[in-house]
Amino acid sequence: MSPLRYSPDASRPYPTGEDVVEPDGEAVRVWIPDSRLLVLGNSQTPEIELDLEAAQADEVPVYQRKGGGGAVYLTDGCVCVALRFRKSPDRGIADHFAAGNGLIQSAFERAFGIGLAVRGISDLAFVEERHGRWEERKVAGSSLYMPRHCAVYLASILVDARLGELDRYLRHPSREPDYRDRRSHEDFVTNLKAIQGKSGSEITPASAREALIAATKDPAFQALLDLVSHCNS
Secondary structure, three states: OOOEEOOOOOOOOOOOHHHHHOOOOOOOOEEEOOEEEEEEOOOHHHHHOOOOHHHHHOOOOEEEEOOOOOOOOOOEEEEEEEEEEOOOOOOOHHHHHHHHHHHHHHHHHHHHOOOOOEEEEOOEEEEEOOOOOEEEEEEEEEEOOOOOOOOEEEEEEEEEOOOHHHHHHHHHOOOOHHHHHOOOHHEEEOOOOOOOOOOOOOOOOOHHHHHHHHHOOOOHHHHHHHOOOOOOO
C-alpha cells in the first residue's frame, strides 16, 4: 500500500492541505476532513508507523506530506489548518511553528476559554492536575514544509474524534516526545469536546473551525502570511 503524495496536478482541495503551497492560491485553509485518511510525515516509513493491513481492510487511504512530524489519523471529528507564511531573514522554523500554534491557542482561548500549552517540538496539549499529578494530553500536532519562497504550516486538531480508532491504524511511533511517557494513542490524546471550557459554548468541529477562521482575520496575523506566492518555485 504505497502512500500518495501531493503534486501540482492533484485535484483541489487536496486532502492533506498541501495545495496551499500553490501560487496565487489562498494562504489560509481551515477544513473538516470529509472522509477518513492517514497521513505520514515526509521521512516516515508506512510499515513502521502504520498498521497497513488494518488500513487496507477498512479502505482508509494513506498519504505522505512533504513536511515533517508524525503520522496522524484524520476524520470528520478533526479540524485541519494549512497556512502559507511569508519567509523573511529574521524568521526561522521556531517562529513559523509559534505563529501557527499561537493562532490555534488564541482562537480556542477566545472562543471557548480553553488554554493549550506547547509540548514537545510543536504539539499543543491540555494540561491539568488530576489525582495529585499533572497530566498532559495532546490535542493538536503540526508540521512544517519549507520550500524556497515560503513556509507551509499544517496542523490537525482533535475536536470530537473517535479516539478508540487511533490504536487500530497507528502503531506506537518510532519517535515520541518525552511527555508522551510511552502512553497508547488513546491514553495520550484528548478531544477539545472533552475539555470543559470557561465559556460554556458547545465545541464541535464546525464551531472550532469558525473560531479558527475568525482568528486568521486579525491584522497582525495577516501580516505574517504569504498572500501572493510563488511558493512552489
